[in-house]
Amino acid sequence: MNGSLVANETAAPSPWVGAVDDNSTLQLSSEPPDFAINPWDIMLCISGTVIACENAIVVAIIFYTPSLRTPMFVLIGSLATADLLAGMGLILNFVFQYLIPSETISLITVGFLVASFTASISSLLAITVDRYLSLYNALTYFSERTVLYIHMMLVVTWGVSLCLGLLPILGWNCLDEPSSCSIVRPLTKSNVTLLAVSFFVIFTIMLNLYFKICKIVCRHAHQIALQQHFFPQSHYVATKKGVSTLAIILGTFGASWLPFAIYCLVGEHDYPPVYTYATLLPATYNSMINPIIYAYRNQEIQRSLFVLFCGCCQTNVSYRSRSPSEV
Template sequence: MNDTSYHNLIMKHMDHNALMYGWDNITNISLGDQNNTECAQVMIPHELFLTLGLISLVENILVVLAIIKNRNLHSPMYYFICCLAVSDMLVSVSNVVETMFMLLTEHGLLVFTPHMMKHLDNVIDIMICSSVVSSLSFLSTIAADRYITIFYALRYHSIMTTQRAVTVIVIIWLASTISSTLFIVYYTDNAVIVCLVTFFCITLVFTAVLYLHMFVLAHVHSRRIVAFHKSRRQATSMKGAITLTILLGVFIICWGPFFLHLILILTCPRSPYCTCFFSHFNLFLILIICNSLIDPLIYAYRSQELRKTLKELVLCSWCF
């Protein structure tokens, strides 16, 4: 995990443009002639990556199973949350698979040819890119769903039907897979990183605008809902909006350093201060994995129905 996968696309891009001479060189560049101090690469044990990846994978599998099992959770919002959990699973699976291969290779239990390693890296890179694009897309979709629930409560079921929700889900997954594949094929082009950063910024702005509008006008709109005896529905909708606000905040905190990393590659790849920032990349990977680990805890904490179903699944699996 430490030197491939998440960083593979970036390093390929940088090597192609002769900006760097590999990850090992990046992490040992001096901060300049002024102080002659080196920025040592932050090393994190493979076992920690593997442990966090396995815990995250189990958590997200439980969330998906809980949503499938409980009919009360069969609604568009929970369908989107289920897909968000699947996106987190892509991160966990890629992390677990790559770390296991690295551990087996280090101990001489598995031998890879360069051709096999290249294909493995490409597959893992596609999974990671798909996870990023789909996660951002589903966060925006959930924000739009909450917006419709709050401001078009009486027409929600006619606007956000199950068929439309499924159509949105299929479109997002197709777009994520196709775009991720293209990103890997054309990794040598600056446009790849520019597109990722631009998509990240656009989706965050779109989601932030929706949430701002929701929270500013929700109080006024709630009076109209109360007049139609829908106060309970309004409270539930706002709770869902708050939950997704927390999810978005966690996503920004965990993925922000990674996207800052991409921005610095475009703006100051040769600067000693930027290369010092690059040396902390393994910490950024831990944050990304932690995002996949924290999300299920947020679902469970904010949804009593989901929490109840998760408890049942855990108890049943324990008894079995």
């Protein structure tokens, strides 16, 4: 590399988020280095831990519940798996960053995070497409063709995500040319721009699909009202709830990722790292909220959770109630 880190008592190691100075020189000191930890990295690690725990439960429930094998739950499982990997990536990045600092490991962890978050966002798009198809082709939705579409979307989702994650590892990075670094080292500015543009494309498609879903829901409610010659309060409440849910889903997704995506386009590598952290941290919250919106609010998953925890409690109680001679 043409540049190197400058060690001082206040600077915390930040190999993958930060500014790069081409004219910097390595300053060695006879005093032991101060092992300062960036508070932003701690918050990212905590966020990753919560994300991993939440989504690990969802993945386990879907995997061990035979009834949750419908296309919808397969896509929710894909989303939970992607968010689980993203949470693990944030934890591993923190561990490697402070315990085993290495350019090679930095490339691997950043590529892992890129692939995981890309798979998460792409899974959200796949869920949106599935919801649109379930309303637009309601009569033929439960058919083998739908299953084929779901499998194709999963293959494309994870295939593209894996390719984007491998790009930095295969050479598209700024380790040999620090001036080309983006706000997230060691990704180049062009790489980050590609990811940001891809996000805006996905967000636009989701916005269009959710708008069409709202139109279909309102049209169905209007048809029911015409058939019954009045608009029942229950249909009004259901329609309002459905539209509100769609607004919450899209609003949460946009509020989480838009600041970071915009900053990826306008930010420069010599900007203060705090700007990157301040936009990246809210983006991770989307993976924290996803299981609440898509999984834990579902009645079947709630039922499976109830059975799981009740079964564990009953097993624990029965084990404790057994006499020592029976154990």
